Amino acid sequence: SAVISQKPSRDICQRGTSLTIQCQVDSQVTMMFWYRQQPGQSLTLIATANQGSEATYESGFVIDKFPISRPNLTFSTLTVSNMSPEDSSIYLCSVGGQRNQPQHFGDGTRLSIL
Amino acid sequence: EDQVTQSPEALRLQEGESSSLNCSYTVSGLRGLFWYRQDPGKGPEFLFTLYSAGEEKEKERLKATLTKKESFLHITAPKPEDSATYLCAVQASGNTPLVFGKGTRLSVIA
Numbered sequence: 001s002a003v004i005s006q007k008p009s010r011d012i013c014q015r016g017t018s019l020t021i022q023c024q025v026d027s028q029v030t031m032m033f034w035y036r037q038q039p040g041q042s043l044t045l046i047a048t049a050n051q052g053s054e055a056t057y058e059s060g061f062v063i064d065k066f067p068i069s070r071p072n073l074t075f076s077t078l079t080v081s082n083m084s085p086e087d088s089s090i091y092l093c094s095v096g097g098q099r100n101q102p103q104h105f106g107d108g109t110r111l112s113i114l
Numbered sequence: 115e116d117q118v119t120q121s122p123e124a125l126r127l128q129e130g131e132s133s134s135l136n137c138s139y140t141v142s143g144l145r146g147l148f149w150y151r152q153d154p155g156k157g158p159e160f161l162f163t164l165y166s167a168g169e170e171k172e173k174e175r176l177k178a179t180l181t182k183k184e185s186f187l188h189i190t191a192p193k194p195e196d197s198a199t200y201l202c203a204v205q206a207s208g209n210t211p212l213v214f215g216k217g218t219r220l221s222v223i224a
Contacts, residue, residue, distance in 0.1 A: 001160070033211075042118070043158070043201070043214040058211065092157055097205075100165075102148055103212060105157035 002027050002095050004106035012112045018081045021109045023093030028073035033094040033103065034066070043092065049076045083113045116141045120202050120215035127192055127222050135187040135218045137202030147185050148212065149178050150201040158201055161187075192222045 003026040013019050023032060034046045046066055047057045055068040069077045080087055090108045097103040119138045127133055139147065146165050150158035162171040164180040171178045175196065177188040187200055199219045203212040 004157075040216065042216050043203075043212075045211040048211070094157075097212070098209075100146065100163070102160045102163050104160060105150075107155070107157045110155075 001104045002029065004093055004095060004104060006093055006106040006109050008109055009107065010110040010112075012114060013083055014114055015084055017083055018079055019083065019111065020077050020079045021091055021093075021111075023076045023078070023106060025074045025095055029095040030073070031095065031098065032070065032076045033097070034068065034076075034078045035092040035094060035105075037090040037092060037108070039089075046078070046091075080111065083111075085113045087111065088113045116204060116206055116210075116213045118202055118204055118213050118215035120200075120218050122218060123216070124219040125221070127189075127220070129193055129222055129224050130191045132188070132190045132192070134189070135200055135220070137185040137187070137215055138183060139185070139202075139204045140183075141204045141206045141213070143207035145205045145207045145210075147180055148203045148205070149185070149187055150203065152199045152201055152217070161200075189220070192220075194222045194224050196220065197222045 005024045007022045032049045035043045037043050045058050046061045047055045049055045049068050049070040051070050067079045092108040093106040094103045117140045121136045149161040152158045162178040167182045169180050175190050179186045199217040201217045203214040
């Protein structure tokens with residue numbers, strides 16, 4: 001399975017600032033996914049990032065808050081904008097899920113907002 | 115709306131004490147049910163995919179089974195290294211997103 005690297009692994013940020021999370025994959029993939037994992041909650045899909053097209057956002061998530069870039073088939077970024085304490089969470093990048101293949105996850109970015 | 119409910123939320127076992135984790139689901143046309151293991155500070159690690167009722171998959175001390183309404187993850191003679199959170203997810207037919215349960219936090223005590 002693909003090796004997925006996320007940066008940073010953790011960060012502590014001030015309210016009102018923005019943070020960009022990077023996801024690098026060791027092979028070319030068509031679809032990349034961004035999830036949020038809040039304490040005690042299920043993994044929730046934020047958006048699907050396809051190379052060469054706009055990201056597709058799930059209900060409850062908007063581009064202004066979570067802009068995504070997908071410049072090539074091995075890399076994507078997720079920005080968490082104008083952060084508030086409610087954005088404190090783990091953000092995970094995932095690839096796969098096509099042709100009956102499972103999705104594989106990076107180790108996530110642990111984000112705390114003060 | 116597709117839903118996944120996992121039980122129990124937490125389970126504490128003695129080493130060697132076998133048990134089962136439950137994943138109940140409602141989905142409009144199941145494409146696949148997935149089990150993942152998540153260790154603290156790590157992302158979910160894929161364990162199994164099940165596609166149809168009656169299917170079973172095994173890996174070391176773990177065995178996953180599937181019915182039309184639920185899946186079980188059986189753990190036989192667990193060891194402390196099996197301690198982790200186990201996540202269940204379903205995907206409906208088509209290319210819809212995975213829907214995850216909240217997980218079962220398993221602790222195996224030596």
